Amino acid sequence: MNHLGLRIIKAFDLTQELFEHLEEASLGLDLKGLPSNPISAQAWCIVGG
Template sequence: MNILMQRVIQALSLTNDFYETIEEHCLRFAIPDVPSNTIGEQAYCIIGARESYLKALKAGQWNGFECSLTDSHNKILLINKLKETHTNIEKYLQEVSIDNVNNNLLIDLLEHEVQHHGQLIRYAYANKIGFPKSWNARYTV
């Protein structure tokens, strides 16, 4: 597995850590006084992107956005979907040769996941939510 694949897996793990650490009621938090969805709705976008990019990686091209998460404010369901999508992507990356992967799609997946990290940092600060240790180590938050 090359460095790009490793960084994708690292980003997925960090996202999972964030959502595993926060309390369920925090999924309904938004950023006050600015246009904002909720922390749970951020997860809907993350999970949908993971599912959609995996589908695109397998096809070699983008095939549109789909998300199987049915309730973005149910922590158990959300965590299960985060773990499932993480496992599915990691398994795919372990089985495929980097020469057979559309690197633009893989970079897009990484950028999307990390973009949400930045957004989640803003949500956490705005709502006084703590960070998991992995985020303190990675982002010095």
């Protein structure tokens, strides 16, 4: 597999690890001090929603 493919797989693995450690209630939270969507909306973007 090429370098880009390996980096993409690593990014998905790290994202999965992050969401395995978040409680469901945390998904509705905003990231403190950042003008962004709630964590759940960001997750939806990651999976292609």
